[in-house]
Structures are given as C-alpha cells and as structure tokens.
Amino acid sequence: MIFRQLFDPQSSTYTYLLADEVSRQAVLVDPVFEQARRDSALIDELGLKLKWTLETHVHADHVTGAWLLRERFGSKIALAAASGAEGADRLLQAGDRVEFGRRWLEVRATPGHTNGCITYVVDDHQAALTGDALLIRGCGRTDFQQGSANTLYDSVHEQIFSLPDSCLLYPAHDYRGLTVTSVGEEKLFNPRLGGQILREDFIGYMNHLGLPHPKQMDIAVPANLRCGRPQQPSQDAPEQNWAPLTYTFAGILEVQPQWLEEHLRDVQIVDVREPAEFNGSLGHVPGAILVPLGTLTERAAELSKERPIVAVCRSGARSAQATVLLGKAGFNRVANLSGGMLRWRAQRLAVEGGTD
Numbered sequence: 001m002i003f004r005q006l007f008d009p010q011s012s013t014y015t016y017l018l019a020d021e022v023s024r025q026a027v028l029v030d031p032v033f034e035q036a037r038r039d040s041a042l043i044d045e046l047g048l049k050l051k052w053t054l055e056t057h058v059h060a061d062h063v064t065g066a067w068l069l070r071e072r073f074g075s076k077i078a079l080a081a082a083s084g085a086e087g088a089d090r091l092l093q094a095g096d097r098v099e100f101g102r103r104w105l106e107v108r109a110t111p112g113h114t115n116g117c118i119t120y121v122v123d124d125h126q127a128a129l130t131g132d133a134l135l136i137r138g139c140g141r142t143d144f145q146q147g148s149a150n151t152l153y154d155s156v157h158e159q160i161f162s163l164p165d166s167c168l169l170y171p172a173h174d175y176r177g178l179t180v181t182s183v184g185e186e187k188l189f190n191p192r193l194g195g196q197i198l199r200e201d202f203i204g205y206m207n208h209l210g211l212p213h214p215k216q217m218d219i220a221v222p223a224n225l226r227c228g229r230p231q232q233p234s235q236d237a238p239e240q241n242w243a244p245l246t247y248t249f250a251g252i253l254e255v256q257p258q259w260l261e262e263h264l265r266d267v268q269i270v271d272v273r274e275p276a277e278f279n280g281s282l283g284h285v286p287g288a289i290l291v292p293l294g295t296l297t298e299r300a301a302e303l304s305k306e307r308p309i310v311a312v313c314r315s316g317a318r319s320a321q322a323t324v325l326l327g328k329a330g331f332n333r334v335a336n337l338s339g340g341m342l343r344w345r346a347q348r349l350a351v352e353g354g355t356d
C-alpha cells in the first residue's frame with residue numbers, strides 16, 4: 001500500500017493519499033481546495049490513477065478540493081449520504097466499501113462532530129482515518145453542524161475503540177503537529193474519551209470547550225455542501241497562464257522544452273550555468289542570456305518584468321533554485337525549463353554553440 005500524509009498549514013488539515021501499488025489506483029481523503037495543485041503533482045509524479053476523492057465529513061474550516069480534482073483527473077466524489085451534500089458521484093452508507101485496485105476502505109458511520117462523519121478503515125484493520133470523530137488526544141467539537149457529544153461518545157466507543165489496539169489512527173486535523181496515534185493509546189490516554197471517563201464526563205467536557213467558530217465556516221460549509229464546486233468559474237491568475245505550466249510536488253513551475261522552442265522570442269531565457277558550461281559542449285538555448293546562479297540576485301535588475309522568464313541550467317536543478325530567487329526578487333512570471341539542457345539536447349532541439 002502506498003500511503004502519504006499531506007498537510008495544509010492554513011487549516012491544519014491532513015489529506016491522505018492511499019494507493020494500490022500494483023494497479024496504481026488511488027484515493028485521496030479530505031483534499032483541500034488550495035492544495036489541489038500540490039496533490040495533483042504528487043499523484044502524477046507517483047504514477048497514480050486517482051479513482052476517488054473521499055470526505056470524512058462536510059468540513060467547516062476549509063473548502064474541499066474534490067470538485068477541482070474531479071475536473072483535473074475525472075476522479076469520482078464520495079461522502080456520506082447523511083452529509084446532505086449535492087454533486088457527489090456516490091453517497092456512502094455504513095458497511096460500504098470503497099475499492100481501489102486490490103485494496104479497499106471500509107466505511108464506518110461515526111457521527112457526533114457532524115451527522116455525516118465517516119471513519120474509513122483500511123481493509124487489513126492496520127489503520128483508520130478518523131476524520132474529526134477522534135483526534136490525537138482529542139476529538140472534534142460538537143457545537144455546530146448537528147453535532148452531539150452523546151452521539152460522538154457512542155461512535156468512538158463502538159466504531160473506533162472496537163478496532164485492534166494496534167490499529168493506527170490518522171485524524172483530519174492536528175493543531176500541534178502530531179501526526180498519528182493508535183486505538184490502544186487513545187483508549188488509555190485520550191483526555192476526553194479514554195481511561196475511566198464516563199459518557200456524562202465527556203458530555204460535560206464537550207459542552208464547555210468554549211471554542212470560537214472556525215474563521216472560514218460561512219464560506220466553507222456551503223461550498224462543501226456543493227462538493228467544492230466554485231459558484232463562479234475560476235480563472236488562472238495572469239501570472240499562471242502565460243504558458244502551459246506544470247507544477248512539481250517540489251513546488252517549482254516548469255515549462256517543457258517543446259513549448260520553449262516554439263516561444264523563444266516571447267520570453268527571456270536566463271541560463272544560470274557558469275560561462276564555461278554556457279560555451280561548452282551542450283551549447284545553449286538560442287537567445288539565452290548568461291547570468292550564473294551566484295550573480296542572479298545582484299543582476300536581477302538587468303531583467304525585464306515585461307516578459308516572462310524561463311530559467312535554464314544543465315539538468316534543471318540550479319535553474320529551479322533560480323526561479324525561487326527570481327520570485328523573491330519580485331518576478332512573478334518565472335518557470336524552470338524541465339530537464340534543463342540535457343533534455344533539450346535529448347529532444348534534438350536547436351542550440352547555439354555546442355558540439356554534436
């Protein structure tokens with residue numbers, strides 16, 4: 001099983017990518033709208049086919065990336081029938097299975113934080129994604145979205161604490177940077193639900209949390225009830241649409257060699273290698289200007305902000321760093337040449353200088 005835990009710092013949300021190693025079929029649980037580009041890059045780089053985006057519940061603190069990812073990959077959206085959301089491809093009930101290749105997630109209804117909360121249990125019961133039903137040494141609040149401490153008490157005891165003690169638990173949020181826990185651990189040490197704590201103790205605790213409502217709640221809940229579909233069609237920011245840019249999981253915007261060859265005159269090509277390399281056997285892209293990486297920041301003023309910049313080096317590594325430095329210097333239309341001069345030459349594109 002391929003398993004990745006991804007984090008959105010804005011909302012402290014964890015998104016989970018699970019995939020069958022053989023078929024490469026994948027599911028993404030609780031994607032975040034603003035992280036769809038990052039998540040897409042990882043799915044592409046790992047060679048996965050996104051079958052499903054799954055929600056553990058209708059979130060109150062961030063908008064789901066489910067709709068965006070369906071547009072991008074043709075993945076299907078699933079969440080609880082009890083969530084009341086519109087626009088899903090499948091509405092889940094307790095006992096359902098969501099399959100991806102030879103693997104599956106078992107659906108357990110764990111209402112209480114919201115009435116449509118689901119815990120997804122991995123087929124071998126080695127791990128479960130608890131959403132906000134059970135957090136690490138905590139649990140989801142029960143003071144909005146049909147929340148009920150009484151219901152949550154039953155959900156946790158009957159549906160989560162009934163899993164093997166060794167079963168790892170991955171929550172939808174953590175506000176302290178903790179990443180994983182286990183059933184046995186939470187049964188003993190959860191300060192709201194573990195040890196000798198009775199139902200009445202729990203309800204008393206939950207009724208006095210005194211938390212302010214999530215800042216994004218008025219935007220997030222209606223958007224999530226539409227599975228994250230924006231009300232207005234969104235347009236790429238102008239700094240994102242000057243080329244067919246691809247975004248890497250490392251956080252770099254790239255253009256492909258073929259595109260650059262067709263647009264040599266539309267961009268400034270900045271080669272950040274050393275002079276001996278620029279004039280060496282690989283040659284350089286026609287029209288490229290030489291600004292070695294070590295001098296880039298001090299010479300950035302020589303570059304125009306009117307035309308986008310494509311940074312180039314031997315393999316694409318130093319030029320990736322050049323895009324970061326240029327971004328810091330205030331250039332907002334900058335991309336890396338994917339694969340650098342090595343790929344440019346492998347694709348037999350035209351060069352100035354160089355040897356065959």
Ligand SMILES: N[C@@H](CCC(=O)N[C@@H](CS)C(=O)NCC(=O)O)C(=O)O
Nearest residue numbers: 060061132138139140141213214215
């Ligand atoms: N400060 C956060 C609110 C976080 C919050 O209320 N989180 C919910 C989950 S959606 C919760 O149940 N928190 C439990 C807790 O903090 O104990 C925001 O504005 O987004």
Ligand SMILES: [Fe+2]
Nearest residue numbers: 059060132140
């Ligand atoms: Fe929540």
